[in-house]
Amino acid sequence: MRLFSYKGLSMMIMLRDEHCPPHAHVDAGVWSARFKFSFCHNSVELWDVVAHSRRAPSAVLEGLRQGLSQPAHLRRARGIWWDKLQTACLDNQLWDTQHDEVVMMKSVASTTYMIGSSYYEPEKNKTLLALMGAPEGVEIEL
Template sequence: MKVGAYKGYVISVFIRGEHCPPHVHVRGKGWDARFRFSFLDGDVELWDVEPERRRPPTAVLKEIREVIMQRHYLARARRIWWEKLQTVCLENHSWNWDTSELVPGLVIRRGVYVIASAWHDALAQRTILNLVRAPDCVGINL
């Protein structure tokens, strides 16, 4: 599904057979780039370009990344990913209660709680984490 476009490049979330981490595709002439995004913050990073031999100039990829990071594009990408794929890709990771940071993997130690489930409220631009045995759930405003 189309998220937006920039200088003729179409930014899309594919909805068939997709997988974590959350990402968008950008198709160019003879290449396809994937950019990862998060349901925790506004970071976007280039994941890969296929085929590598057709990789566009770094400046083009940086421009596209900056466009995807714009609030309205990122909000639309998150909304589509959540509505169509029903995951924010945070389950089976952990959350550090004291530092409010994601801890990759299933980590059990004082102050760190396993993420049992997570969901995205597209209207409020908020991600909710339900943690195992934690004092409360965690809401992250985006």
Template structure:
């Protein structure tokens, strides 16, 4: 599904046979780049470029990353990912209640709760985490 375009480069979320972490694809002339995004914050990072020998200049990839980080592109990428894949890729990780951050894996320690379910509220632009045996749930404004 098309997220948008930047200087002729098409930014897409593939909806078939896709996998975590959340990411978009950008096709260039003889190359395909993947950029990871998150349902926790507005950061986007270059994941990889295939084939590596055809990689465009880093300045081009930085420009594309900046375009993807624009609020409307990131919101659309999240909406498509959530609607078609029904995951924000946070289940079976842990939430540190005090630090207000996700910790990788299932951790059992005071103040850390397992993420039982995570979902994206498209309209409210937030991520909602339901935690095992926690004093409440977590809403993260995007």
């Protein structure tokens, strides 16, 4: 499903055979790229680029990344992803309540909990986390 266009290129959320992490695709014919987005923060990053016959211009890739970072486009991407896959791709990851972020392998501290489940509310642009063993969950306003 198309999110937006930038310099004649369409940023898309594919609706078949998708997988975590949440991401959007751009196919320029001579190259293709994927951009990761999240349900727990508003950053967007270039995930990878494949040059089929030509390299992707850095300025175009950055323009596409900034385009997806726009609140309306990011919210639409999350909504499409959630509607299709029903996952925020956060389950079974570690959440640090002190720093309010997903953390990779780190020594378990009293502020680190396993995310048991996550739920995205598209109409409120909010992610809810149920943390295993924590006294309460986390609500992330995006």
